[in-house]
Amino acid sequence: MRLKNKTVIITGGASGIGRALAERFAEEGAKVALADLAIEKAETVAKKIGGLAIACDVTKEIDIQKAVQWTEAKFGPLNIFCSNAGVSFGESNLVTSASNAKWQTSWEVHVMAHVYAARAALPGMIERGGGYFLQTVSAAGLLNQIGDAAYSTTKHASLGFAEALSITHGDDGIKVSVLCPQYVATPMLGYGDDVCLNRPAGVISAREVADSVVEGIAEERFLILPHPVVEQYRRNKTKNYERWLGGMRKLRRGIIAKIGSTRLEDMHKVI
Numbered sequence: 001m002r003l004k005n006k007t008v009i010i011t012g013g014a015s016g017i018g019r020a021l022a023e024r025f026a027e028e029g030a031k032v033a034l035a036d037l038a039i040e041k042a043e044t045v046a047k048k049i050g051g052l053a054i055a056c057d058v059t060k061e062i063d064i065q066k067a068v069q070w071t072e073a074k075f076g077p078l079n080i081f082c083s084n085a086g087v088s089f090g091e092s093n094l095v096t097s098a099s100n101a102k103w104q105t106s107w108e109v110h111v112m113a114h115v116y117a118a119r120a121a122l123p124g125m126i127e128r129g130g131g132y133f134l135q136t137v138s139a140a141g142l143l144n145q146i147g148d149a150a151y152s153t154t155k156h157a158s159l160g161f162a163e164a165l166s167i168t169h170g171d172d173g174i175k176v177s178v179l180c181p182q183y184v185a186t187p188m189l190g191y192g193d194d195v196c197l198n199r200p201a202g203v204i205s206a207r208e209v210a211d212s213v214v215e216g217i218a219e220e221r222f223l224i225l226p227h228p229v230v231e232q233y234r235r236n237k238t239k240n241y242e243r244w245l246g247g248m249r250k251l252r253r254g255i256i257a258k259i260g261s262t263r264l265e266d267m268h269k270v271i
């Protein structure tokens with residue numbers, strides 16, 4: 001799908017990857033609505049790109065319904081829904097260390113928000129003969145994220161829902177892509193909102209992610225991998241699951257030996 005003149009909603013569009021997607025899509029000629037909890041930041045981005053900022057908590061189905069209604073009222077029928085908002089809490093010593101509230105929020109933001117988006121947008125898209133869903137998952141949804149079981153588990157579930165969406169509605173003209181980057185220099189990893197030039201190896205910019213997405217959407221490809229090496233890791237995992245698990249345990253031991261924890265903001269610099 002080409003982005004020119006398309007109506008797009010991006011959740012989590014106020015920051016990081018969502019913001020870069022908004023800016024890049026606008027450059028391609030899309031009409032972009034940014035739906036985010038952080039309304040002031042969303043308004044700043046919207047102003048810059050001639051978009052629409054919508055205050056939205058993606059864990060509330062009514063907020064997503066309203067985001068679709070308001071976007072369509074301003075820009076016309078919705079073509080692309082990007083479920084991109086995400087949260088990352090980490091855990092201390094045990095795989096179960098994160099509180100139930102953090103597990104629940106991870107589930108609601110990474111999975112139920114995608115269900116609400118599909119429920120709100122699918123009927124209209126099907127009636128018009130097609131539409132597009134971009135789900136920001138993560139390489140953690142294909143592999144795993146050391147130090148964050150709630151993140152890894154719910155990102156796997158997010159991938160499962162995206163597959164179901166494609167299988168069930170591909171014949172209705174519905175296209176689906178899952179965006180699965182490894183580390184990206186955004187506030188989630190402790191970086192500022194501006195492009196960071198001093199990044200550790202393997203950490204790419206949100207702009208580079210957005211470039212991959214524009215290419216992936218143009219090709220209507222399900223799997224978008226801004227870090228191409230992830231394809232190799234994915235193959236290793238399916239080829240020899242036991243060996244892959246052993247490799248991940250070894251990686252975790254190495255990180256703890258080096259920096260004493262698996263805190264995301266530190267860990268991504270030594271991998």
Ligand SMILES: NC(=O)c1ccc[n+]([C@@H]2O[C@H](COP(=O)([O-])OP(=O)(O)OC[C@H]3O[C@@H](n4cnc5c(N)ncnc54)[C@H](O)[C@@H]3O)[C@@H](O)[C@H]2O)c1
Binds near residue numbers: 012016084086109185
């Ligand atoms: N940064 C990375 O290394 C990385 C890697 C892989 C995947 N991801 C995924 O990319 C997506 C974007 O993350 P980012 O790195 O840009 O992080 P970020 O923290 O910069 O942006 C996340 C945005 O989501 C919004 N948000 C969070 N909860 C929300 C809610 N309930 N309702 C509405 N908006 C909400 C935040 O306000 C923020 O604007 C997430 O899904 C994340 O899991 C990030």
